[in-house]
Amino acid sequence: MHGKRGLLSVVGSVLGGLLLLALSANVSPCYGYFMDKQVDAVVNTWSRFDRFLSTFDPAGRYVRQPIERQVPALTFRGFLRQWSDIQLSGDRRVGNRQKDFRFSQMQNLLELELHYQVSPNIEITNINNFIYDSVYNWQDSAGLFAPRTSETFRAYHNFERIVRELYISYRTHNLDVVLGKQQIAWGKMDGQYIDVINGMDRRESVQLEASDYEWRRLPAWMANVTYFFGANSLNFLWIPNFEQDRNPVPGSPWYSPLASPRDTETKAILDGRQDATGDQFRETKRPSTGDFGDHQYGLRLDVSMEPLTWGLIYYYAWNKNPTSFIVDRDIDAAGDPYLIFQPRFTRLHHLGITADYASALSNMPLVGELPIVLRVEGLWTKDVPFADFDHQDRAREGYLNSGIIRRDTLRAAIAVEFAFPGNTSFIFQPSLLYTFDWRKNLGPGFGGAVGDKWNVLPVIFIGRPFRFTRDRLRVEMTLIPWISGPVREWQGIKSKLVAQYRFSQFITGRLIYTAFSSGDRTDLYGQFNKWDNIGWELSYEF
């Protein structure tokens, strides 16, 4: 506890200091009038620093510009980002986790993006990511050992991960053809509703944010063809290459404390000091790129009918996470029955809708006219497999079955965005996750509610820039309460606070506070009550 207090005090001081510096740098002239000379000196130093940073772009000046001059058809850009999160809770055991680490990420990401214009209609694009997460090396932690399972958690080290996108695009007025490795973002909401084309690196689990999808999506090799007619378009996807979701693995910072066995046991199994006990799992069966019948297909129609735009999607896809089917039952040396599972991916049919509409409310108190935008998005998925623990118990008793039942699921959201004075944006987005014909003892399934029949998330977002900083400081707050029924009722609330400051047009800093409050320790957010953290991001774009 003493350690936590010390840490909070340091973090508070740093936060306060940075904020004071940021504010003092941009106060209006009359504030300077009342400042004493010491504060004036700080302002003056900052002013000099400001002017130095204004044109500080070494990679742009000495790398990007010379390359572009040498190869006029090439556009070259990139960024370097340092991303760190420090946990506010001290060492402790949480569920099955040995949580003896303070940094949950210390990621360094270099992105290089190249576009080569072969002809006016043909362009080759390549985007590469180089990530190194030093949490596994810079901390003496027994609870962080994910690289033993997957080196990708520490660093991108292979072609699949480093070369994120590589495609050739051909365009005419009415047609876009894009062939190669790419990522597709369908939908326009915060959160994933119809944005289901690519798999996702979910190493950050419940902390994964929509603003990070760009770097967390797992691009796939595909053909992406769009036909434009008037203001409307029809998009067709053919995806021979399947990329599943990558979830946190044992020994990674966001691996669920509910998942068994304990960290010590997991490490003993990985070291070969102990055999795994209980149910057995065979190697996962994956869809084959070489089998035409295993490919995925998507179709999207977008229609613009001012002031309404709407779209429909259909996606014949694989579930991004494997489902474990019971294939056999056996008895161990102690005479206890155990099950043999075959994890495999299953086919899903997704049907979705998206729409948005703009309007304004007149004669509102205090604000007069209030512009609003309404966005709607929904995804209905047919025959999603769910593990049924009742069926598994029966299988254990000798009544062999697959241990799976299928249910339809719906996830949908309505967002209302208001434009308040001072460029203040307020969004209220009630979201629904629903499993049709739900019953107790079901495991998780794509699109359905988490641990319950339905989940409702009345998401609230407010954000605004501050004029006295000339819009360089922007503060945002997001609240995601997780309401659930009919069993759990309340699964906790996620609160996120972001202060973003533009040091220059090339360098941006962000301070992020994320908290998971209330909820039971077996609930979605409740299990991460001890994962509250403060993060910072420093990004240089060139």
Next chain:
Amino acid sequence: MALRARQLLWLLVCCLLCSGSLGAATVAADQGGLPPQKTWTTAAELTAEEKRALDFRTDTPRDASVPYLPAEPFPFQLPYTAEEMALRAMEFPHSPFWDCILIDMAFSVTNSGFMDQRVTLIPILYFPENGFGEHLYAAQPGQEIYRWLSQGVSPPERYGNQTLWIGYRTDKTFRTKIDMFAYSPSLRRIRRQPQPRREDRLPNSAATFDNLIGRDAWEFSWRILGTDVLHQTVRFPKTRQTAVLTDEKGQYVEVDAKDLSLMGKEYPLYTTDGGVKCYVLEAIPKSEWLRDYYAHKLIYWVDQYAFFPLRVEEYDRQGHLSFVNTRIASLANPALQEHGYAVQFDLWWDVSIDFLSASTHGFVPQTWTEEDKKIFFSPGFMRREWFLAPPKGLMSLNSPDEFYLRPPLEEGKFPDSRSINLSPEVQALIEAQEREGKLVFEEERGDG
């Protein structure tokens, strides 16, 4: 302890979110002396010949179908009322009302020297085929007037960011001026945005949305204050005596500042000393059209040939000068004759927080085909990340020292209508700027 720290953090957040911008307390500035030569004349002091060109009435006959517009057909004949001149001035917002690709090089600088430079390509589609007269009299409220596709080129963080603006003809019954869609490559999502509030500033800019998209003249009561001769609007610093412009193909070209004149080379009405004769108009928001408008009053200097606004001042609710916009024009579309002028340089100064923004424009004339109009100017097009001109970024300023000077205050002119109250700090920075011939920042002014 943890609880207290969290409470303090939340308190801080709530304070930040709830607070408005810190207002600057102002004290009366030294009004200084009058310029060496008096260039301005009040309406009462005009000669009989000058008065013959003007119609001081405010109750001219109304158009039968659009009662808030004059019965006299656009572009109006001598003598001009203040309202007619204002309607002519409406033709010249920040972005032109004719088809082209506008190359916008924009800059902002704070009084501490923080500088932002950006280049944006803006393909413009203007719907009224018979020009601005059709825009005024034939277009129905709610009818689309223009579409702007704003494509961010530089700095790197803006590369590929796009916004589609759909502008409408408005009146009291249809008040939506803009529909807006935004696309961000980092989100790969096209999002419809709420209509911007007219008084809100553009991100990282001194200008409001009304400064950018222009104001409808019928929302204001107009009065002729007099005439003036302007000799300078956008002033180059001694540290930079060149400007980067673009040719008709969009290629960057450097020109000497001394070769630039307020209305371009072709302008026929320069005075012998290179000045531009202007009418000075006062605009007061009509409460039945604009309730609680953020500006209490505006004053326009419009040239006497094309009625191009070369200087616009805004006054806050206390009646003090709060914002100045100065411009240099060029005849960017000669085929339209005096209607073809456009903003070559725009300089915006938010006086209250001493914040400057500027734009330099290049014009690539375009004739959009019917296919272009449907494809390029639809929201879905932004997802294609297809630049309609070569996406060449440019950092044309090497340092904040090279930014334009704050606009001249034109002190002493029309004192009955103009109240200028500057804080001592801003006043000191202006004096230092005039002394040095370049912007002087907070720590350089020598009185700290």
